[in-house]
Amino acid sequence: MSPSRLYRDQGVVLRTIRLGEADRIVTLVTPGHGKVRAVAKGVRKTKSRFGSRLEPISHVNLLMYEGRELDIVTQAETLDHFRTIREDLDRMGRAQSLLEAVDQVAQERELSARLYSMLVGALRSLAARDAPLLMGAFFWKLLSSEGAHPLLDHCATCGAPEDLVAFDLVEGGALCRACRRGVPVTPEALALLRRVLGGGLAAALEEPAGPVVAEVEQLATRSLEHHLERRLRTLHVLDRSR
Amino acid sequence: MYAGPVQGLIDELGRLPGVGPKSAQRIAFHLLKLSKEDAQRLSAAINEVKERVSFCRRCFNVAEVAAEGDGDALCELCGDARRDATVVCVVEEPRDIVAVEKTQEFSGRYHVLQGAINPIEGVGPDQLRVRELLSRIEGEGITEVILCTNPNIEGEATAMYLARLLSPLGVKTTRIASGLPVGGDLEYADELTLGRALSGRREVEG
Numbered sequence: 001m002s003p004s005r006l007y008r009d010q011g012v013v014l015r016t017i018r019l020g021e022a023d024r025i026v027t028l029v030t031p032g033h034g035k036v037r038a039v040a041k042g043v044r045k046t047k048s049r050f051g052s053r054l055e056p057i058s059h060v061n062l063l064m065y066e067g068r069e070l071d072i073v074t075q076a077e078t079l080d081h082f083r084t085i086r087e088d089l090d091r092m093g094r095a096q097s098l099l100e101a102v103d104q105v106a107q108e109r110e111l112s113a114r115l116y117s118m119l120v121g122a123l124r125s126l127a128a129r130d131a132p133l134l135m136g137a138f139f140w141k142l143l144s145s146e147g148a149h150p151l152l153d154h155c156a157t158c159g160a161p162e163d164l165v166a167f168d169l170v171e172g173g174a175l176c177r178a179c180r181r182g183v184p185v186t187p188e189a190l191a192l193l194r195r196v197l198g199g200g201l202a203a204a205l206e207e208p209a210g211p212v213v214a215e216v217e218q219l220a221t222r223s224l225e226h227h228l229e230r231r232l233r234t235l236h237v238l239d240r241s242r
Numbered sequence: 243m244y245a246g247p248v249q250g251l252i253d254e255l256g257r258l259p260g261v262g263p264k265s266a267q268r269i270a271f272h273l274l275k276l277s278k279e280d281a282q283r284l285s286a287a288i289n290e291v292k293e294r295v296s297f298c299r300r301c302f303n304v305a306e307v308a309a310e311g312d313g314d315a316l317c318e319l320c321g322d323a324r325r326d327a328t329v330v331c332v333v334e335e336p337r338d339i340v341a342v343e344k345t346q347e348f349s350g351r352y353h354v355l356q357g358a359i360n361p362i363e364g365v366g367p368d369q370l371r372v373r374e375l376l377s378r379i380e381g382e383g384i385t386e387v388i389l390c391t392n393p394n395i396e397g398e399a400t401a402m403y404l405a406r407l408l409s410p411l412g413v414k415t416t417r418i419a420s421g422l423p424v425g426g427d428l429e430y431a432d433e434l435t436l437g438r439a440l441s442g443r444r445e446v447e448g
Contacts, residue, residue: 021260047425047426049430050432051430051431051434052432052433053434055394055395056362056395078433081432081433081434083434086434088402089399089403092395092398092399092402093399099362100361100362103362233361233363233364234361237361237364237365
């Protein structure tokens with residue numbers, strides 16, 4: 001094992017799949033190596049030294065061995081296990097949706113320090129408080145960082161600055177009454193969305209649950225699903241179970 | 243690549259979990275070398291399991307069908323009158339029943355969910371035997387449900403989901419404890435497990 005192929009990084013576990021008798025393939029998002037898929041050997045045994053450290057949501061310090069397709073996790077140390085998220089079904093559902101969205105957006109081996117820090121920030125915030133707007137706001141921030149920042153101040157078609165009444169997923173922005181297409185949107189939701197994307201995120205997260213927050217979240221989900229060209233499975237499975 | 247029947251066998255073996263094309267080839271050639279009696283015993287065992295084993299109508303454990311055409315089998319555990327019918331232990335898979343039985347600590351009945359909630363894979367409560375569990379609670383006079391799903395994210399989500407469904411029914415719902423494996427070293431324990439072991443500590447009688 002040549003030392004140059006060992007590397008250190010931090011990561012958040014996005015998902016795991018079973019491999020063979022007692023192993024798992026762990027998908028992580030890291031700041032230095034992008035999205036990484038690695039084998040965690042023996043992790044399903046009760047006496048595994050990894051224990052809960054490589055379960056989804058866990059934020060860990062890693063020592064990894066670089067392989068051709070899959071890396072190998074040689075050591076993992078917990079930075080945060082987000083116990084409050086794990087012990088609350090609703091938060092856990094939301095956390096899994098955040099993880100799924102990041103898993104879909106992140107590319108393997110492509111540097112993603114921003115994506116990583118956004119996810120860690122969102123998980124910390126979710127662990128501290130179950131803000132109703134958190135998931136919607138995260139999806140919007142994710143879209144914005146992917147280059148799909150929505151046009152909110154002017155009509156995306158004709159440029160009119162007022163009377164914005166609809167949101168078009170294809171155009172990626174608000175539309176005026178004359179050009180309207182797509183989903184109807186209230187001025188309150190547009191205002192909240194501007195706050196989320198315009199530097200007022202912390203204050204916007206204080207917003208209590210209500211129709212406006214629900215509208216922003218729904219629009220976020222539809223926009224993200226449109227951008228990813230697929231449905232977010234976690235959302236729809238948990239919706240049905242509520 | 244090989245003569246028809248051999249390739250057919252390799253293809254079939256290659257569909258088994260964890261068996262790749264090379265292993266399938268190796269197993270196929272091993273089977274070719276076997277004596278006819280050995281090979282027939284294997285094929286008879288496969289046939290028998292398909293014909294004589296189904297899922298228990300009550301708990302969804304694997305169960306032996308007594309007579310041909312009898313699809314409504316009860317498993318050995320459900321058919322055993324000595325077991326406590328008021329306590330039910332909920333597990334993900336039939337093999338978990340074997341693990342619990344080996345402890346010799348439990349004498350109630352079981353309920354196999356046949357999986358766990360896994361939102362990322364699109365597995366929700368509708369794909370599991372949740373409705374069947376709820377109907378058992380009322381129908382069988384169950385007073386305690388032990389949630390014995392795996393202590394990983396899917397199992398925990400399933401346990402929390404079931405706890406939420408069961409609480410209005412007024413049945414006592416418990417979750418198996420998390421802690422350190424006997425024979426392990428404390429210093430290697432992960433923080434979550436050790437944390438739970440501490441919060442679930444119990445008084446020692448001197």
